[in-house]
Amino acid sequence: MNIRRRPTAEFAIRTRRPSVGWGPVHPPTDQLTIKIPAASVMNKLSPRLILAAIALICFGLLAFAWFLQYGPEKQQPCPLCVLQRYAYIFVGLSALIGAIHPRRWTAVATGLFALTGVGLATWHVFKGADMTSCARDPIGIFVNNLPTANWFPEYFFANGGCADQYFVLGILVQVWSLLWFANLTAACVLAYMKVPSQKPATSTCA
Numbered sequence: 001m002n003i004r005r006r007p008t009a010e011f012a013i014r015t016r017r018p019s020v021g022w023g024p025v026h027p028p029t030d031q032l033t034i035k036i037p038a039a040s041v042m043n044k045l046s047p048r049l050i051l052a053a054i055a056l057i058c059f060g061l062l063a064f065a066w067f068l069q070y071g072p073e074k075q076q077p078c079p080l081c082v083l084q085r086y087a088y089i090f091v092g093l094s095a096l097i098g099a100i101h102p103r104r105w106t107a108v109a110t111g112l113f114a115l116t117g118v119g120l121a122t123w124h125v126f127k128g129a130d131m132t133s134c135a136r137d138p139i140g141i142f143v144n145n146l147p148t149a150n151w152f153p154e155y156f157f158a159n160g161g162c163a164d165q166y167f168v169l170g171i172l173v174q175v176w177s178l179l180w181f182a183n184l185t186a187a188c189v190l191a192y193m194k195v196p197s198q199k200p201a202t203s204t205c206a
Contacts, residue, residue: 058092
């Protein structure tokens with residue numbers, strides 16, 4: 001009498017598709033796995049594209065600040081908030097120039113403006129809670145006496161307190177701003193590394 005032996009554990013797993021009898025395991029053919037190496041994506045990022053994205057993000061954040069101020073929450077900007085708005089404007093304009101005319105100096109200038117924003121946002125995060133009268137302090141007087149505060153007071157006049165706490169997606173506004181400035185600075189470094197160095201032309205005349 002012939003006794004049919006059961007297959008070993010190695011062959012006891014059936015494939016997803018129905019099959020007849022026991023057999024070796026085959027990889028499923030109804031699944032498609034696409035692997036995109038991160039290095040290839042990074043290599044395709046041009047400095048023009050990176051700087052254009054930085055400019056777009058900055059102008060988008062400035063528009064979002066307008067919404068926070070005049071939207072349902074009525075978040076009033078403090079002097080440090082207004083200074084960070086200036087930083088976003090300079091970062092955006094510098095990045096826009098770099099997107100049109102990508103050079104290393106434009107990436108450096110954009111990065112320096114972004115680092116200035118990092119400093120202002122860090123100051124706001126760690127010292128803002130103690131600045132209960134910043135609108136009447138020298139920093140508030142300086143911000144509200146700038147020409148832009150008279151030309152466009154709806155956006156550049158500080159009438160809020162630095163100790164006021166507002167939130168965006170559960171994050172303090174100053175922390176939100178610090179995270180964006182830090183990411184923009186990292187993007188500027190990446191753009192600088194992507195811009196080819198301009199070698200001085202050598203003269204062939206004797």
